[in-house]
Amino acid sequence: MELLPPEQIAFQRLLDTIRRNFERFGFLPVETPVMELSEVLLTKSGGETERQVYFVQSTGALEKAQSSGGDALPELALRFDLTVPLARYVAEHEHELAFPFRRYQMQRVYRGERAQRGRFREFYQCDIDVIGKDSLSVRFDAEMPAAIHAVFSEMAIGKFTIQMNNRKLMRGFFEAQGVVDPERQALVLREVDKLDKRGEDHVRETLTGEAFGMPAAAVARILEFVKVRSDSHADAIARLDALDTADANPVLREGVAELREVLELVRALGVPEDHYALNFSIARGLDYYTGTVYETTLDAFPQIGSICSGGRYENLASHYTKSKLPGVGISIGLTRLFWQLRDAGVIDVADSTVQAMVALMEADGLADALDIARRLRAGGINTEVQMEPRKLGKQFQYASRAGIRFVVLAGEDERTRGVVAVKDLKREMQFEVAREELASTLRVELAQSQALEGR
């Protein structure tokens, strides 16, 4: 995805909003190199990830590989997510970091997927994670929904719901239905995932049929279970209470207890209760997440799917250190989200970063125009100057097309009187202001508009 400036400005505003809110929640910035050692990147990947990796070779390495005719893997590769680099980073700097370690990272990642609508080979991920040493209280799991809520509220992209589940709760429930083997659980979940597409009857037939041979009563309970969505905080707690019986599976009870604590703390953190809900169908990466899992959906655009997902994991970096590093995190795939929001008409690309343009009215007026620009810039107004004489109509046309709000003019008459004329293209009005008050006046106008637009 390569953007023209108006859209790049809109994209940059989303990045800024995410960064501001990640920092608001006390996460610290980390950036890692785009290249990692291939052996680091591929340690925990299955075949699918390896197929998507981009390898990197300097000219020298390439020539050497070509002349030797060998089929060794290149030494370097581009990261395909921010989790593996985080694991390597934490393991490498373990003794220099304070735990729990709270980091945010907003960088591009690379996957050699077949390019298709809305899927990109190079895309931004915006991640937060909290990493504990040896242990990490489940309390931290409550900060993820609070941070997600802050980010998407400020983005103003419409009502969203943070959906939560817990892998222990799920595992316990499936065990209680006689599906004990984790791999078999995964297979059953894959069938259950087809509910929306194939319908309930199809899924029930498959699970009770030859391939799975499950009892009809267990299948019915599973189908009922995965349909659970809470519609309020009290409803969520009640649904957890209903599972938490004295004879319930102990893993299930642990999951229920965790989820209950997380829900209570999410409420204490001020997330409105119509913005979070239980959803017992959410599984996420089954081999990775071990506790709380999150997905976030836009109420008006369910077809977009999850716009922010994550969960709790037992051990971040077992490949790179002997320390046990449990953590919890979420990730926003911003490039894809931006593309989809733009498609849905939710992204506003009207305003430029340039707030004022100083017009050039006379051939010898440049020094004066530059002095006005200097005052504007010193006063915090992003300003462009028309450096070459053009017809005034052309200059206005340029400002209007570029989305620049204020055009500042100072001809002979204005100069004599120590004022400038300002044309506000947004409010379609014109006014005069003393030179000394120009920047502060425009600052007030911009602040008022921002306040009115709720930004």
Next chain:
Amino acid sequence: MELLPPEQIAFQRLLDTIRRNFERFGFLPVETPVMELSEVLLTKSGGETERQVYFVQSTGALEKAQSSGGDALPELALRFDLTVPLARYVAEHEHELAFPFRRYQMQRVYRGERAQRGRFREFYQCDIDVIGKDSLSVRFDAEMPAAIHAVFSEMAIGKFTIQMNNRKLMRGFFEAQGVVDPERQALVLREVDKLDKRGEDHVRETLTGEAFGMPAAAVARILEFVKVRSDSHADAIARLDALDTADANPVLREGVAELREVLELVRALGVPEDHYALNFSIARGLDYYTGTVYETTLDAFPQIGSICSGGRYENLASHYTKSKLPGVGISIGLTRLFWQLRDAGVIDVADSTVQAMVALMEADGLADALDIARRLRAGGINTEVQMEPRKLGKQFQYASRAGIRFVVLAGEDERTRGVVAVKDLKREMQFEVAREELASTLRVELAQSQALEGR
């Protein structure tokens, strides 16, 4: 270069300062993909650049290349600067952009150099360029020093000087000394470049010796010329006037006229005259720049060399479009600069992005601590909460080490009275404040400190 969070915060602040000032001068953001087609990247490179390129291959492409045993170049490569991607971008989007096109771009670039102290294989470049269509007034050349001045003034890294020269002026002067062939000019300049290292006598002997065979008078004039440094605006103009004689070479006169106009406009843009100077020894890339050239040095750290360089070029994208696209631009190599400033002790890494920490005083005090954090965050204060009970001493120790300024405490007593206690670790003082006024009070404290520190 991979940084720990305190240094990453300092680095991010420099990036933010650069971005803010680039936008202040009306430049628009552009980001391009890190990978370009190899044929695009290598069109205009000499051998040296090609040796430094990193090639990229997906797993599929790698396997195909290995099985065919061919020595074709991989299709994709990592950008080694931001100029080639700009050329490709402008050519590709020529009909969607408004000219003069003012863009800034702050992204990482990749060079397969031998890793050594202060040289990195992956580093940030922060560029601005103005691109014209068919022509671009020399007036735009004056905006570069003004933007450089704004950036480095706000960075507060000490006094700097923007040094300027003009390739036409240089070319004309060398022609007047009988060095007409551009390649011979380059060779002479390379010798002159050794002045500092080898001394004037050595250079004079080389140029008058067998290899060059130049007349002693011409060599003397050249050695005098390249030593020119102006020490004020008036001095700079006077030195240009001295060159601008009726019988001067026409190319030299054109260069003098350009440089004079640029200097006058730089002054009109408010750059203090002790921050810019003529330096007739600056040449930069001889095959690329054709008019004004810039280098910027820190007065206290001349050994660092130029921290921001650039110049005027005749045609940006001749390889990718038939349109003539002249431009002017500058580039800051931020990774190297950061590394050097850190080495020189100029980078301050004291403050965290986290401004407040809510301590956890009682095992059951978490909901209250989270409520305080919610108020702080809503009031714009970056806040971390101690989620797990620890001794208060440990909590203070953590905040102090992490560079967090305010520790907020609310025990039984404070809760009853509707207040919180705040410990200001920076000013080493403690105060109480009503809960409702906590965020606004800290905002005022932070703003006061910023004002005091001139930030």
